[in-house]
Amino acid sequence: MSEKLLQVEQLQTEFTKDKQKIRILHGVNFHINKGEVIGLVGESGCGKSLTSLSIMGLFKGTSGEITGGHIRFNGQDITSLNVNEMRKMRGKQIAMIFQEPMTSLNPVMKIGEQLMEPIRIHLNLNKKQAKEHAISMLKKVGIARPDEVINEYPHQLSGGMRQRVMIAMAMSCNPNLLIADEPTTALDVTIQAQILELMKQLQQQEDMSILLITHDLGIVAEMCDRVVVMYAGRVVEEANVFDLFEEPKHPYTRGLIGSVPKIGDKRDKLDSIKGNVPDPSDMPIGCKFAPRCTQVMPICLEAEPTSIMLENDRLCSCWLYDHERGEMHV
Amino acid sequence: GDSEKGQKGSDKEIVIAVNENFISMDPHNTGDTNSNSVQSAMLEGLLGFDSDGQITTVLAEDYSVSENALEYTFKLNQGIKFHDGEEFNAEAVKVNIERIMKDESLRLNSRGFNLITSVDILGDYEIKVTLKTPYSAMLTRFSVAKMLSPKLIKENSDDIPKSPVGTGPFKFVEWVQGDHLTVERYDDYWKKGERVKKITYKPVPENGSRIAMLKTGEASVIYPLPAQNLQELEGNKDIIVSKIPSTIARYVSINTMKEPFDDVRIRQAFNYAVDKNAYIKVVNSGFGLPLDSVIPSKTLYYVKQDVYEQNIEKAKELLKEAGFENGFTAEIWGNTNSDTMKGMQFIQQQLKEIGVTVEIKSMEEGTLSDEIFGAQTPEEAKLQMWYVSWSSYASDVTNATKPLFHSESIPPNSANTAYYKNTEVDSWMNEANSTGDATKQAELYEKIQSTIYKDAPWIFLGVDELLVGTRSDIEGIYVDPTGGINVSDANFK
Amino acid sequence: MFQYILKRIIEMIPLLLVVSILTFLFIHMIPGDPARLVAGKDATLEDVNRVSIELGLDQPIWKQYVTFMGNLFKGDLGTSLKTGLPVSNMFADRFMPSIYLTLLSMGWALVIGLIIGTLSAVFKNKWPDHLGMVTAVSGISLPGFWLGLILIQIFSVQLGWFPTGGAEGWKSYVLPSITLGAGIMSMLARFTRSSLLETLKADFIRTGRAKGLKESSVLTKHALRNSLIPVVTIAGLQFGFLLGGSVVVETVFSFPGMGRLLIDSIAFRDYPVIQSALLLFSIEFILVNLIVDILYSTLNPKIQYE
Amino acid sequence: MSNKLLKVTGIRKSFEIPSGILGKKKILKAVNDVSFEIMEGQTFSLVGESGCGKSTTGRLVSRLLTPSEGEIWIDGEEISQKKESQLKKMRQKVQMIFQDPYASLNPRMKVRDIIAEPLLIHTKLSKLEQQRLVSEILKVVGLNESHADRYAHEFSGGQRQRIGIARALIMKPRLIIADEPVSALDVSIQSQILNLLKDLQSEYNITYLFISHDLSVVEHISDYIGVMYLGTIVESGPKDAIFSNPQHPYTKALLSSVPIPDPKLRKERIILKGDLPSPMNPPAGCPFHTRCPVSMEMCKTIVPKVTQVALDNHFVSCHLMSS
Amino acid sequence: MEFTSTVTEKKQVVPKKKYSPVREFWVNFKHQKTAFFASMFILLLIIIAIIGPSIAPYDPYKPDYDATLQGPSSEHILGTDEYGRDIFSRILVGTRITLSVSTSSVLLGAIVGTVLGIMSGYFGGWLDRIIMRSSDVMFAFPDLLLAIAIVAVLGPGLNNVIIAVSVFSVPSFARLVRGSTLEAKENTFVEAAKSMGAPHKRIMFKHIFPETVSSLIVFVTMRIGTAIIAASSLSFLGLGASPETPDWGAMLSMGRDYLGTASHVVMMPGIAIFLTVLAFNLVGDGLRDVLDPKTKNE
């Protein structure tokens, strides 16, 4: 097995509301190897973005905090870093692309200025060098007239261009890990295809690791090496991308894959997972998916399953596979 | 000029802070005390006022009035030069008097002068003025009308309101609108004496700020010194406070033609209801004298009357006799000045004691003036009571009575807002005006005062005492009863 | 940009014409007869009538207006009824001090208001926020004369640092501008706070942090600039208060400004002065709004003008 | 049942874009000669990239905008130039579902009031009566009574979109214009909503104008499809024809861009170059030629004509076809 | 036609306790501690406004010329004024007029200004231009001149004070609200309402107005202080309450001359005004959070 770049171990993250702590992440475990593209999927609200924010340590302005577990980056526990050390890490070693390209850029600042900020901080370049670097980054992400674009404002760019700027910004300091939180949700299919293509290229050129967060299984299938499926703040399944689509183990994963309309699919009605993601402050006892599960068993309503290692290094938390539980549960 | 007239004195400058902006430096067109004060540093008249407000000679060496009170002859002082080098002589006087007579734009001070039929130069330094009809206040008018350089009048009359040229102890330097006006010692002044080098007059409307300036020494003299702040200066050895009885009468005029005020008992009851000492204490912070006649005590021919001492019982009785045992509701008007507001509230409180409910209606000046003078006949008048003050030159008893009590002065014609009409009083006033005989006038004014005081067309309240604050290193500055500041001998000790 | 500004300035002309007619009618309509006020209480009816003719007040109102405007186009603002001085002369010494005072007050109020507002937003519901609130509320509810006199007591009488009044040298501007700016500072602080609280929720703030920016840079470079638009609006609004509301300050600090002149002139119904001052204020106001609009588009590049 | 419920012929809409401070206005042709028709009870979908004019078309049909040219017939009535006051009746028949379930619900109103709003505007029903209808409709869209007293932000995206659908349904409309009703939603929720829309259609015979950029969704729900590019419909036809026999290079690129949820089917795609050209200065000739992988010389100058591909109403505007 | 359920949910969300809107508001508001205490203070003021005259230890109008300008003492806890009237009693009795005039004038100004501002922003075009240019002119117009005109046209009376003070504040409110309206009308839910056929009135007031509330609240609460002072200066012009009325602003202004020697005369009403404005601001902040459904539980 290749070298582990990032290890997330038993990550717990909580928000405080009305003086009450609400736990959103309940012991999230996964790891990313060097040069690997990991997909993090799950329904809205299951904690995907929160996982990435926990890795980045970006809780300022919210009541969120990490209350348990470790995040190791290159072996170093980054949850114990102080504010300044963490700040130096951000943008340089771990960079992030946010869900909303439309609002994630400062509307009143020129593209160039925004792009040069991390370059100047982390690479210690002077203004002129930083500008050159910024232009070269824009070129790399396929922006046609970079020397003009740096003097434009975000609203003068199309959504696709903005997202490319975000990518250029994130990649500008050559991070080891790129966290891409739904980088294309806001984009059109044709632009989306361009962006994904671009990310793939860059990832291969720079030997970067990517944590790709999405709920679009199509993108996962296109891009990822390994997939982590989350539900209600827990990892419910983790597997190689081929295995996962070939034979999803967890009923939730199965439900997800079943609900995707596929071109050429003649079904009159799509499969769908009934109901909604439970409210974090009002979780069912037992397996959190049980109320929506088509294969629910009595035990599911009483106790929460733990992660079970199945064949091919896959992991799954479901009572259905309890009989396969070997020695090595995580 | 450093001959015997040579002026020495300190090279230091002083600042005098007053409460309002100066309006105009045209001495022939000025109605406000502060402008007058500043002008008096630069300009002089044939006659002037002494510290008691009575008439003395200034540029005139001597004067005489004919028996029939129509001819005024002046002998002038010689060797006096205006600040611009022009000589002061009979010709200069004539130019000045004719300006006042003829220039239509001088709307304020032409009074009296419009009665002049001829100005005759009797010699280089002697001049005679002849009137159409007698006017007993004419000497006062001559004191008020200050002399300007004839050159200025002839050649640069547009500059008069901005930068006058006279014969006074100080000459004009600059006037920054709204900020200050500076005058400088005139070294060729015709009277001897040591004076400061420069005087800067500053309008400082805020009482507290004026006091602060005096305390910090930014101002050497402040006038008026707000009485309510006097306490702040207690024990301050650097500051001297002087108190001057004024010619400012404070009163409430009562519309004697309006029911129920047409009943003298009601008006007297009002007078009995008011405690004059309390009035002075509360409204004037303890500085002032009861108004014990129709005119202030400093005014010519003043005779003290029997004061309506506060007597609630008597007041109630009078009301009862007049048929208002249970009181009634009345309205008092006044401007928006905070002193006026205070005064009106005081009246309200006092009349409440005798069961009269007073409604206070304070109005902005312009509106108030429209309300009062908009009434073309006494019947139209809505005015019931007016809280107001009146001030005239101590020497000018005519102005202290005629506009206020003569039936010809009933609004809109003039300020008889008591709508007081007494044919006897009218004829006494006319008679006093047309004689040059002082004893006769004194007699007539005694009758006028006692008659009106008994008729009580006013609630007689008080006479202000003026307060001046001076730094203790300054001398030679005094304030006269009309509030004019005299600086001709201003100097450091 | 230049053409736009030019267009706006040309647009002012008809607007000012309408304004001049309206104000002319308005001030002649309100009660109060300048002739009576000028002549004085003891004036006889005859005196008053004479003054009235002399001042041209017996003319029909449209004629008076035409005369006024005719003179205005010749650059002559007329002659004050009260002082007999040319109006331009009365304005000359007061106009610039008024402008300086206004700008100075606005300047410090903006800076301090922004600082207080920012600290309040950053430390929402902590002590700096509470302190900011108390300061802002004090600023708005303390009457100007009180603050002014207290400042004079402390800084002029006790410490002797600044003069009690006047308009000579920068020192004499300090206390009046503090007094005048206090209310504006308060408004600005409150609006900065609320606007910044909104901005701090925006996604691009998180982007800034994710780049590894210092918190202070995030705040100043990213958050503040995006919060300025409402602040600029309020600042523009407050100019009205500055222009008209400086009377108290001018009184307390015996400051030679336009505010008191206008108020005194109103008391005397000094029509030419009132009329000219109002036109001047209108011009100032329209210019301020133009500047606000230009600021909008520099602060927010999305805002463009037709 | 071949009643044409909606017929749109040759509508155009341009916006004046103030540009710069100099005052020259630019013209943006957002919709440029669009025609289509929908039979009652059927679904017509508009697909295309962001900014190609889909929403504008939808807003023209719902008369939130007034077309500068062209006719819009709804249920036999021409409404393209009617005044707001004359549209009230039409507004009862036509309802919209918006793209963004977050932004299209007033955050300060309770769900109950949001759903009842059309009733309040168009009917004189009593409060009680309104609430009864609200409760009913909530059940229809799969929410329950207890949801009615909450605010929109307390719901998940899917639930919010149900609220939007409930609001559109409560007037029992004939035509629903659904502007990207599922693109903001999770796959799991998306399938729920798509199923719901289909169920409602078969139950109440509702006609949909369905706007989307997601071809897999469109395939699932439509009867007919129109592919838009830069304000014009470049290809239109029955669903099967478009999917099995796409003619226009843009349609082909769109189809190939859709990521397929099967890692084994990773494929070479037609990746279009560049971004959508600015509609303010659209390219001359065929609007697609700047990005077209098979563009020819003539495409740069000559606007292609609409040609019929096969018998079954399949039209395309491309020089490859017409030549 | 009968609707039938086509999709059902297995797990029902546990319904929250159902409250009436007022009750719900109250429950949320109570969480805002500072705001809650501030509103208790305002409630206290309202109670004083109602019962003030009956609990005042002295007759607020009764002078005592032997005890003028006395500092706070056990007899007069806040001292006496220039007529020897008890300041504490005057503040108590003055609460009613001060509060009612200031709040109602600010509210009236806010209402008119808001309506104009919303119309201006919503309809745009010539209406916008007329309203905005008029407000420009109003800004340049000195309050005193307007006040004189109002006195002349309407005559004295408390209602007219309220009108005058509101007239002064209308342009500010109009501009403020117009700005927020321009932003708010771009919301999709506004378009949604249009598509439903909602009339302009409903769109403006049901959908756009709430979006402007948060800046309105800041402005309204700040304006209360300004209004108290403005109302008192109008009463000097003879427009409002007669000068003996224990209006806080008037007490403050009348006490001006005594600032140097008997500062309590100014200080006491000043503190009353300060506390009131502070309370309104704190409540405003709380209200803003509560009215925004997104933050009300924070």
Ligand SMILES: Nc1ncnc2c1ncn2[C@@H]1O[C@H](COP(=O)(O)OP(=O)(O)OP(=O)(O)O)[C@@H](O)[C@H]1O
């Ligand atoms: N600032 C916050 N305060 C309180 N709760 C929060 C906050 N941010 C997120 N949450 C909660 O945390 C949970 C997980 O949110 P998260 O953003 O990680 O979801 P996600 O999986 O990224 O969903 P999506 O696909 O919608 O982006 C949600 O229930 C959300 O309500």
Ligand SMILES: Nc1ncnc2c1ncn2[C@@H]1O[C@H](COP(=O)(O)OP(=O)(O)OP(=O)(O)O)[C@@H](O)[C@H]1O
């Ligand atoms: N009110 C408007 N004023 C000016 N331009 C507009 C307006 N509305 C839309 N446009 C422009 O018209 C073009 C078409 O917009 P439209 O919203 O119809 O696109 P769309 O296909 O719905 O895109 P999306 O998928 O992003 O919703 C775009 O370039 C857009 O910028």
Ligand SMILES: [Mg+2]
């Ligand atoms: Mg997310």
Ligand SMILES: [Mg+2]
């Ligand atoms: Mg759209």
